[in-house]
Amino acid sequence: EDDQIEIPVVQLFLDAINAAKDHVESNFKLMRPLYFDYVHLVQRAAIPGAERGEYSHPIHGDNCLLRTSDKSCTKEEPAYTHRDWSALLYISSPKKGGEFVIVDDEFTELASVFPDCGTVVGFTGGTYHGVKSIEKGKRVAIGLWFTHSIDHAMDMESYQRRIESVALQAETPAFREEL
Numbered sequence: 001e002d003d004q005i006e007i008p009v010v011q012l013f014l015d016a017i018n019a020a021k022d023h024v025e026s027n028f029k030l031m032r033p034l035y036f037d038y039v040h041l042v043q044r045a046a047i048p049g050a051e052r053g054e055y056s057h058p059i060h061g062d063n064c065l066l067r068t069s070d071k072s073c074t075k076e077e078p079a080y081t082h083r084d085w086s087a088l089l090y091i092s093s094p095k096k097g098g099e100f101v102i103v104d105d106e107f108t109e110l111a112s113v114f115p116d117c118g119t120v121v122g123f124t125g126g127t128y129h130g131v132k133s134i135e136k137g138k139r140v141a142i143g144l145w146f147t148h149s150i151d152h153a154m155d156m157e158s159y160q161r162r163i164e165s166v167a168l169q170a171e172t173p174a175f176r177e178e179l
Contacts, residue, residue, distance in 0.1 A: 010167050013142075014160060020089045020144055024122035028085075034146040035153030037083055044098065044131065045138035052133040059103055062086045062145060063125030071105055073126060080145070082152040083125040087144040090115040095137035103128045115139050 017039055025034055044056050060066050063083040064073035075081040088100060093116050100121055102111040105128065112132075113121050123129060125145070147153060 010160075010164050013163070016089060016091075017142060017144060020087050020120045020122075020142070021146060023120050024085055024087050024146065027122060030085075032148045034085055034148065035150060036156060036159075037080070037145040037147045037152055037154060038143075039145075039154070039159070040143040041140070042143055043138055043140045044094075044134050046094070046097070046134040046136050052135075054132060055130045056098070056133045057131035059101075059107060059128055059130040061126045061128055066128070071107065073128065075126075080125075082147045082149050083145045084148050085122060085146040086125055086127075087120055087122040087146070088115075089142040089144065090117055090119045090121075090139070091142060092138065092140040093117045094134045094139045097133055097135035098137075098139035099132045101130055101132060103130070115141060 017036070021034055021036065024030070061073040061079075063079055063081050064075045065079045066073045093114070098115050100113045100115060101109050102123065103109050107128070113119065131139075
């Protein structure tokens with residue numbers, strides 16, 4: 001059936017996130033390897049008639065705590081201070097809105113990227129960024145956070161087994177009935 005996740009799709013997902021990691025390493029000419037810290041599938045959609053602010057995901061840094069009072073971003077707990085690089089891999093595009101933006105320390109927009117399917121956006125963990133509100137359609141992306149520290153690296157073999165298990169479980173009639 002169409003709603004089943006097959007193991008080849010899992011491999012495609014793993015290949016895509018590894019290609020995104022390789023893209024960040026090569027594009028930024030990193031001298032040290034990156035390790036996955038966290039991988040997250042996220043969907044944001046327009047809500048008809050809803051009041052929305054400028055951002056669906058406010059300006060922040062991925063490895064620091066942003067203080068709006070003085071616009072500083074300090075690397076301290078509970079921030080994930082070990083996150084050195086981040087990336088987004090877009091797997092769908094909204095009809096309108098959902099741009100990824102990078103801002104400076106005065107929150108002036110420096111760059112804006114429309115989330116075209118297949119696009120990878122990489123940036124340092126301390127880069128101030130956010131996502132503008134979706135006005136029409138939905139935006140689906142894979143969020144990727146990387147570290148240079150092997151001590152904070154995800155166990156990718158366990159991760160692969162876990163998502164394969166979910167894919168196999170999704171093929172059972174009992175699981176599909178729960179959906």
